[in-house]
Amino acid sequence: MKLSKDFYLEEFVSSPTATRHNIDNEPSPSVIEELTKLCVEIMQPIRNYFERAVIISSGYRCLELNTLIGGSKTSQHMKGQAADFHINTISTATIVDACIKLSLPYHQLINEFGRWVHISKCHQGSEPGKQVMTAVKQDGKTVYKRGQYA
Ligand SMILES: [Zn+2]
Structure with a gap:
């Protein structure tokens, strides 16, 4: 099922962790509606700007999956309102810059350890x-700092 020009529902739902643990990560119609808005308003403009494949590492997470991977109890991933992604050969700092420059209607934009972006x-x-925000590891713990390049 297509959510926007270059994004498919499957990309936001498939999870190796869910498969491995036999978790049914099937989204409800309201979650699909939210994922569609996320794609149209945010993900597709990013795709258009870089003209490169945007690789989604985590999109929708049902409660069970979110709990299993240690996600925040209020994670927007559970509502289909968030995605973690990267773009090959483009740094996460560059992606964060572009999201700001494009004035995307994001709620939270996080450079996660320089490895992926949460939006x-x-x-x-x-x-x-x-x-x-910028997520960094300090003494083995994840710390979220306000702003870029913290
Ligand atoms: Zn995330």
């Missing part, structure tokens, strides 16, 4: 949070 769309009816 979420704003909640229904709310203004985009436009929160930019």
Whole structure:
């Protein structure tokens, strides 16, 4: 099922972890609706800007999957409102820069360890949070710092 010009539902739902643990990560119609908005408003503009494949490492996560991988209890991944992704040969800092420059309606934009980018769309009816963060490891623990290149 196509969500936007270059994105398919499957990319946001398939999870090797879910498969391995026999978790049914099937999205509800409302989750599919949110994923579609995420693609149209955010992911497709990123794809168009770089003109390169955007590789989704994590999109929708049902509660069971989110809990298993240690996701935040309020993770927008559970609502189909967030995606983790990378683009080959483009640094995560460059991607974060572009998302800001393009004025995408993101709620949170996180450079995760320089390895992938987490982006979420704003909640229904709310203004985009436009929160930019950088995740780093300090003494083996994940620390979220405000801003870029922290
Ligand atoms: Zn994420």
